[in-house]
Amino acid sequence: MRSYLIGPLTRFGFAVAAVACLLDQASKLYLLFVFDLTNRPLRLGSFFDFVLTRNTGISYGLFQTQGAIGQWVLLGFKALAVLLLWLWLARSRDRLTALSLGLIVGGAVGNAIDRLAYGWVADFVFFHVSTATWQFRWYVFNLADVAIVAGVIGLLYESLAGERAQKAP
16 A cells, blocks of 8 residues: 555655755854844845845735734644645656655745744845836745745646646647
């Protein structure tokens, strides 16, 4: 009988998730406690800054919560999502899917660690463009968010242009 939690590429997906989570947490720990980004925002050019944003919501600042109950609801939602993604990973048969799912799981776990440790997610990368007549400000994000977006792009690519998509009628 095949296990629902372990598949042929689970170890690979787990390694990807671990690396994504470790890189995310290392960057946050360095910027928060060594560089002290809380008191020293860093401008790296006319369009790129490191600033600390305490995100109490989910992606793009949606569903902001202020209390402990809201934070636990978001953690529960995240735990359920990670479990479902892990079940998908155990069934995956190609490396791109396993890589993509590993990136998403690693990013989700990295942000969940923040939520458990601080009650908010540490976001710090801020892209913006300003001219005399126009201004664009992107959301502040972190490496976990980059891993999640890269994973979603990989899954979209696999579903639209991958080997199984080409075999579809």
